[in-house]
Amino acid sequence: MSEERFLVTGAHGAIGAWVIRNLLREGIPAFLFDQEGSNHRLRMILDAEELSRLETIHGDIVDLPDLEDAIRRFEVTHLIHLAALQLPFVKADPPQGAKVNVVGTVNIFEAAKHTGLKRVVYASSTAVYGEKSEYPDVSLPHDAPLKPHSLYGVFKQANEGTARVYFLDDGISSIGLRPYVVYGPGRDQGMTSTPTKAMLAAALGKPYHITYGGRYNLQYADDVAKIFIRAARAPFEGAGVFNLGGAAVSTQEVIACIETAAPEVKDKLTFDPSPLPFPQAIDNTALRQLLGRLPETPLQQGVAETIDVFKKAIVDGKISLDYTRAIL
Numbered sequence: 616m617s618e619e620r621f622l623v624t625g626a627h628g629a630i631g632a633w634v635i636r637n638l639l640r641e642g643i644p645a646f647l648f649d650q651e652g653s654n655h656r657l658r659m660i661l662d663a664e665e666l667s668r669l670e671t672i673h674g675d676i677v678d679l680p681d682l683e684d685a686i687r688r689f690e691v692t693h694l695i696h697l698a699a700l701q702l703p704f705v706k707a708d709p710p711q712g713a714k715v716n717v718v719g720t721v722n723i724f725e726a727a728k729h730t731g732l733k734r735v736v737y738a739s740s741t742a743v744y745g746e747k748s749e750y751p752d753v754s755l756p757h758d759a760p761l762k763p764h765s766l767y768g769v770f771k772q773a774n775e776g777t778a779r780v781y782f783l784d785d786g787i788s789s790i791g792l793r794p795y796v797v798y799g800p801g802r803d804q805g806m807t808s809t810p811t812k813a814m815l816a817a818a819l820g821k822p823y824h825i826t827y828g829g830r831y832n833l834q835y836a837d838d839v840a841k842i843f844i845r846a847a848r849a850p851f852e853g854a855g856v857f858n859l860g861g862a863a864v865s866t867q868e869v870i871a872c873i874e875t876a877a878p879e880v881k882d883k884l885t886f887d888p889s890p891l892p893f894p895q896a897i898d899n900t901a902l903r904q905l906l907g908r909l910p911e912t913p914l915q916q917g918v919a920e921t922i923d924v925f926k927k928a929i930v931d932g933k934i935s936l937d938y939t940r941a942i943l
């Protein structure tokens with residue numbers, strides 16, 4: 616039997632669902648911790664047998680005893696912390712955003728300390744950086760100055776500081792990973808989710824408007840999940856934070872890939888040319904030095920796979936009309 620036992624917070628979310636899928640397919644015991652009752656993202660990407668093996672804890676990371684119970688009960692050896700409110704939700708309710716994203720992450724480290732876990736892997740974000748114009752015109756290294764413009768980014772910066780202090784005070788090592796734009800089945804909320812929504816629209820043969828242009832690192836959810844799992848297993852001492860990196864693409868390239876995979880939407884996809892308020896090129900050399908070669912699904916393949924999953928989910932009744940109405 617495997618000696619690894621993973622707890623994944625935010626396991627019902629877009630990245631969390633893919634982390635769970637990867638762990639299940641490796642045969643590793645994985646426990647899901649999420650406040651949200653609906654596991655619609657998992658239902659889209661897991662088969663019936665895999666769904667029957669899920670062990671889910673309906674819990675809130677703001678509640679420290681919930682977390683400690685889960686870690687003890689499942690004899691957790693590896694903790695991947697993904698639960699958070701994304702940028703628009705933090706903007707809509709900053710006090711709640713601070714509770715979940717700041718206090719919640721403090722609780723993760725506190726729970727690790729109380730239960731004797733010596734290692735945490737958690738999601739930070741590219742939103743810890745400022746705008747492109749605030750940096751030299753080079754691929755931005757992981758230790759470039761942090762100048763967040765949003766409370767979401769400020770809270771992620773606080774998490775990075777929290778991680779550092781728990782290493783200094785309590786010897787809990789951590790790896791923080793900063794995704795940029797994650798895409799793939801399940802990426803259905805957050806400021807940068809519109810490229811994936813365009814893929815869902817394409818699966819339905821419908822027009823769609825992507826809300827931003829410019830260049831950005833577009834990261835396939837399955838690759839991102841594999842990197843989180845690899846980080847959780849890497850021998851590492853300290854409090855490291857790393858850019859996830861990957862290929863930088865433009866929205867035009869994303870649309871071209873969607874049109875290749877679903878020619879029926881040719882000329883039906885449009886976009887706003889304004890770039891995202893972050894640097895356009897992010898460097899992941901430090902992460903590659905730590906983990907080696909990183910999984911990187913070619914964009915055309917990732918887009919085609921995503922549209923296929925959506926099409927199959929529509930046929931199988933796993934994507935309801937209410938869901939598509941709510942997110943498109």
Ligand SMILES: NC(=O)c1ccc[n+]([C@@H]2O[C@H](COP(=O)([O-])OP(=O)(O)OC[C@H]3O[C@@H](n4cnc5c(N)ncnc54)[C@H](O)[C@@H]3O)[C@@H](O)[C@H]2O)c1
Nearest residue numbers: 625627628629630650651675676697698699738740794797
């Ligand atoms: N998706 C991206 O492009 C992206 C980019 C940068 C950083 N991130 C970070 O990666 C992580 C995962 O992102 P995602 O796209 O999967 O997000 P998501 O919004 O799809 O999922 C987040 C999950 O966290 C859960 N959650 C929220 N509050 C909770 C609480 N109090 N207790 C327990 N669970 C709670 C939600 O129910 C949800 O299932 C987040 O920390 C996010 O900030 C994501």
